[in-house]
Amino acid sequence: MRGWLWNSAFAAEFTRRKGYDVRPELASLFAETGPRARQGHMDYSDVMVSLEEKTTSPSL
């Protein structure tokens, strides 16, 4: 598991978990885009790892 992972379900799952649309924030994964960049970056990582945990440990 590495890199900026993405699939067709990620955006919807992100919105469900974080309450906002990640797509306008994607640039923050690659550059400093403003005061919201760090939050978007950390939220992205949190959702990605949460989905990985859900996959490897379905009981969670």
Next chain:
Amino acid sequence: MLYGCDHGGRGRDVTEFGDYFRTQRWMNGPGNDQPGLASDVIKEGSQLHHASLRAPAHVAGGLLRQQVGHHVGADRRCHVAQLRAGQNLLTLHGLYYSTHGGWWEWAPPATTSTCRIGTMGDFLPAVERMSYLLSQGVHRADVAILYPVAAMEAAWAARCPLMRPSRWGAICM
């Protein structure tokens, strides 16, 4: 058994994933692939093992897969350093072969295409003895995990003078 493998930078970048340990905390064998002949990344796996209070220490611990292309002599030197860092379980790269979907061409059960396990001499028995010894007793440590995620993320900004680009994003050094 769930064992750790290549989670991004294998814990070297503490800001990757937000929290690297989350990628491995549910695994029986936290650990990672051996990056070349480095011996500086096994600590995260052994820390997670010790902190998780899993009784059968021989089950978990720093899990390492030996990579294809290494010679036994070089691996021996590398493993001694990793044992000191907390590794107590070794799996050869050929473990892939026994997993669902694995195949021999991807993961021959040896370190090189010409060095079969049977030619590894006393290397594997030595690792077996050390792994057994290091999995015995009760581990006592004043600090189970030292992983300064919050401190690193606090400096995570374009203004950070120590920030440098990496293959997977940005790393503050």
